[in-house]
Amino acid sequence: xxxxxxxxxxxxxxxxxxxxxxxxxxxxxxxxxxxxxxxxxxxxxxxxxxxxxxxxxxxxxxxxxxxxxxxxxxxxxxxxxxxxxxxxxxxxxxxxxxxxxxxxxxxxxxxxxxxxxxxxxxxxxxxxxxxxxxxxxxxxxxxxxxxxxxxxxxxxxxxxxxxxxxxxxxxxxxxxxxxxxxxxxxxxxxxxxxxxxxxxxxxxxxxxxxxxxxxxxxxxxxxxxxxxxxxxxxxxxxxxxxxxxxxxxxxxxxxxxxxxxxxxxxxxxxxxxxxxxxxxxxxxxxxxxxxxxxxxxxxx
Amino acid sequence: xxxxxxxxxxxxxxxxxxxxxxxxxxxxxxxxxxxxxxxxxxxxxxxxxxxxxxxxxxxxxxxxxxxxxxxxxxxxxxxxxxxxxxxxxxxxxxxxxxxxxxxxxxxxxxxxxxxxxxxxxxxxxxxxxxxxxxxxxxxxxxxxxxxxxxxxxxxxxxxxxxxxxxxxxxxxxxxxxxxxxxxxxxxxxxxxxxxxxxxxxxxxxxxxxxxxxxxxxxxxxxxxxxxxxxxxxxxxxxxxxxxxxxxxxxx
Numbered sequence: 001x002x003x004x005x006x007x008x009x010x011x012x013x014x015x016x017x018x019x020x021x022x023x024x025x026x027x028x029x030x031x032x033x034x035x036x037x038x039x040x041x042x043x044x045x046x047x048x049x050x051x052x053x054x055x056x057x058x059x060x061x062x063x064x065x066x067x068x069x070x071x072x073x074x075x076x077x078x079x080x081x082x083x084x085x086x087x088x089x090x091x092x093x094x095x096x097x098x099x100x101x102x103x104x105x106x107x108x109x110x111x112x113x114x115x116x117x118x119x120x121x122x123x124x125x126x127x128x129x130x131x132x133x134x135x136x137x138x139x140x141x142x143x144x145x146x147x148x149x150x151x152x153x154x155x156x157x158x159x160x161x162x163x164x165x166x167x168x169x170x171x172x173x174x175x176x177x178x179x180x181x182x183x184x185x186x187x188x189x190x191x192x193x194x195x196x197x198x199x200x201x202x203x204x205x206x207x208x209x210x211x212x213x214x215x216x217x218x219x220x221x222x223x224x225x226x227x228x229x230x231x232x233x234x235x236x237x238x239x240x241x242x243x244x245x246x247x248x249x250x251x252x253x254x255x256x257x258x259x260x261x262x263x264x265x266x267x268x269x270x271x272x273x274x275x276x277x278x279x280x281x282x283x284x285x286x287x288x289x290x291x292x293x294x295x296x297x298x299x300x
Numbered sequence: 301x302x303x304x305x306x307x308x309x310x311x312x313x314x315x316x317x318x319x320x321x322x323x324x325x326x327x328x329x330x331x332x333x334x335x336x337x338x339x340x341x342x343x344x345x346x347x348x349x350x351x352x353x354x355x356x357x358x359x360x361x362x363x364x365x366x367x368x369x370x371x372x373x374x375x376x377x378x379x380x381x382x383x384x385x386x387x388x389x390x391x392x393x394x395x396x397x398x399x400x401x402x403x404x405x406x407x408x409x410x411x412x413x414x415x416x417x418x419x420x421x422x423x424x425x426x427x428x429x430x431x432x433x434x435x436x437x438x439x440x441x442x443x444x445x446x447x448x449x450x451x452x453x454x455x456x457x458x459x460x461x462x463x464x465x466x467x468x469x470x471x472x473x474x475x476x477x478x479x480x481x482x483x484x485x486x487x488x489x490x491x492x493x494x495x496x497x498x499x500x501x502x503x504x505x506x507x508x509x510x511x512x513x514x515x516x517x518x519x520x521x522x523x524x525x526x527x528x529x530x531x532x533x534x535x536x537x538x539x540x541x542x543x544x545x546x547x548x549x550x551x
Contacts, residue, residue: 202398
């Protein structure tokens, strides 16, 4: 084979190799979705949608009267998702403003990798850490018998979503053109007024998207909540009650079910619900972030 | 003697180890237009940005010497920088309106200083846009995003935004270099009409300097080579380098 022909062949092989890799990830995503949908939707032949979404009781293993309501678990998921955002959003936005606008270059170089390292801590390790240090503090502080509840889980999940919020918000804020800052300062604004009246409004939709991505992570988090949230199936009345989010429930029960029976299908239905929620959140925030970056680059 | 509003004394400026301005002694006459000319990289923009302390933003910047505004040293610790920048406004090379409505752009400065009254803000917005000849063009579109205006309109909007803070001095850093000739002519007319405001304009367009300014300073390699009335600088320059520059031997 001539050298030139060999090179052409090599080019072709490489082209297809990368092409196939790209296609595989789409196929995997599609496969997950189809499998979840097929198995999950089968459960609705026997369980009504209103029972599934509106009843609080989840008791699939009852001999006489199995219950299929996910409302209590869904509430647990929502408690932890919103609770963690209430903690993570102010800290995350403040940190990203500090990193992008206030910190000295040296401070930034030190802090940014440190924050991104939080994302590298396995959630099971963070869970153990929480179990040993945070849970006792919570139970002592609120004088309750156990600190395994929605509040403790929210605090730890907040730590998990912080890197997402901070690093995306910071990227967006740094993309705000220097000209805007100069214009504001030259009009007599202080640095804080410039941040508040120019930088934040300009980057608002990107920051919002970073919060959405954080929300997606919080909803999908499993290991942490399994260790910390308490796992009780009762409907939670406050943040100090133990909760069993949907993710934890799947992890707990999937080992005990018979493949293919109604319980198995119902667990896949809850998985499908989670998947659709996080998929939508990720998709929407991705679109917002790209639009924002395009606008900012366009204005430069 | 005409009144001097800004005075620099032995002004030196470094970015890191690079000396940008060397021993600048210059006096700006109140309510007149002073042009700063010189080839690219001679320090004229840096000089102008020193007057409202915009170089504070650059961490490696170091300054010796004095700049007096109305007799007070702007580098002294008592100086309120935000107040200084309110009095010494700036219009930048590239139009830089905020991505907000036209109204909010103009009202930005007054709101900073605590003006909340809607009617007063409306008056300020109308008055400022009127001064730059934009009022008729945009009075029905005040809620529109300022970025939807043309480049020339944007630059006049930026001038109006600065005027809304009632500055005594306006620094203009090549305000027309991104504009077409018609928009340039409009900005130049406006400058002539702002009779109670001192203007310092950086330009490398010598025709512009002769058209608009009363005084001209020629900068070269960070030094002020020659300063005087514009007509003298352009008709009988004292320095050989000035003569070479204005006759186009280098640039």
